Amino acid sequence: VPAAPRTIHDLATPALLVERSAFEHNRATMSAARPGANLRAHVKAFKSTAVARILHDAGHRTFCAATVKEVVGLASAGLGDDLLLANEVLDARRLGAVVRGGNRVTLAVDSDVTMRAAAEGGVPEVLIDVNVGLPRCGCDPGDAGRLADLARSLGLTVRGVMGYEGHLMDWTDRARQAEEVERSMALLLAAHGDVGGDIVSAGGTGTFDINTWANEIQAGSYLFMDTHYAKVGLPFVEALSLLTTVISVNRAGGWAVVDGGLKALAMDHGNPSYAGGEVFFCSDEHTTIVPAPDQPVAVGDRVRLAPAHVDPTIAKHPVLWVVDGEDVVDSWAVDLRDW
Numbered sequence: 001v002p003a004a005p006r007t008i009h010d011l012a013t014p015a016l017l018v019e020r021s022a023f024e025h026n027r028a029t030m031s032a033a034r035p036g037a038n039l040r041a042h043v044k045a046f047k048s049t050a051v052a053r054i055l056h057d058a059g060h061r062t063f064c065a066a067t068v069k070e071v072v073g074l075a076s077a078g079l080g081d082d083l084l085l086a087n088e089v090l091d092a093r094r095l096g097a098v099v100r101g102g103n104r105v106t107l108a109v110d111s112d113v114t115m116r117a118a119a120e121g122g123v124p125e126v127l128i129d130v131n132v133g134l135p136r137c138g139c140d141p142g143d144a145g146r147l148a149d150l151a152r153s154l155g156l157t158v159r160g161v162m163g164y165e166g167h168l169m170d171w172t173d174r175a176r177q178a179e180e181v182e183r184s185m186a187l188l189l190a191a192h193g194d195v196g197g198d199i200v201s202a203g204g205t206g207t208f209d210i211n212t213w214a215n216e217i218q219a220g221s222y223l224f225m226d227t228h229y230a231k232v233g234l235p236f237v238e239a240l241s242l243l244t245t246v247i248s249v250n251r252a253g254g255w256a257v258v259d260g261g262l263k264a265l266a267m268d269h270g271n272p273s274y275a276g277g278e279v280f281f282c283s284d285e286h287t288t289i290v291p292a293p294d295q296p297v298a299v300g301d302r303v304r305l306a307p308a309h310v311d312p313t314i315a316k317h318p319v320l321w322v323v324d325g326e327d328v329v330d331s332w333a334v335d336l337r338d339w
């Protein structure tokens, strides 16, 4: 790959592409709906300080993260105005060092043990993480007030509550989805009544418009989208694709093989999609496609696949190539990968 590739034909494949106009449409659409601190963008979706800086420059200075490394990396990049680790950790010492470096870090806690880890690690501010229906982290809503009291007795500041309604993100029946989100958020608001503080943090790409109870929305996928979220009918468009090269064509069988497979694509939401035909199956380093009869491909052609799940797909790649059609116009390092 040349130091500054000019077109997609200069890139080694497989390579992840971001269509600049689609990304910009998504960014602007969310910014209009959820301006400033109304969006606490979730960097786990893209793991890139370059992307976080674009949001910061657009007025979104608060971020949330899923790993300690994401918090450390954002702070090192000068983006540490207000970072939430929206996840439980048992060793908060690296976060404490970030706080001592002059950054603001808030930690989600859902138990006495994680609370004490925050205090012992030197993180002075917490959010009480409340379970609102997703079988994952979060305390029982009825225990939130007790945890907040414990936090204050340990000298911590309680900024409020968070409760991620992740089980409600990808519903296509949006009227029913809204009813369920209301039920989930009733749990969170009841807990907030017991906890106090200014923050009610929840939501994601799939509920950014209907979760009117949270005062900050934790969304990240919306910037890139994937075929899974695309089915929901949100006002965001697919900006991400995997650039591959056709390495073999079987004319008699009607299939072709490209050089990117399940090691370059997250598969937990299923196969990628191919606009010029069908995806037959993926293997480690191959995807077998069935081109539409009127769209045959030849060995050496470049073919784009649409990923089914954005976050873990991006986490497999060191760089996002920003493109305008076939022109490569920028690159964003995926510098917050790993832990």
Ligand SMILES: Cc1ncc(COP(=O)(O)O)c(C=O)c1O
Residues within 6 Å of the ligand: 042, 045, 086, 164, 166, 169, 202, 203, 204, 205, 206, 218, 219, 220, 221, 222
């Ligand atoms: C804690 C938390 N908040 C918010 C989100 C929403 O992110 P997305 O933009 O992918 O919907 C997630 C995604 O899994 C999450 O884990």
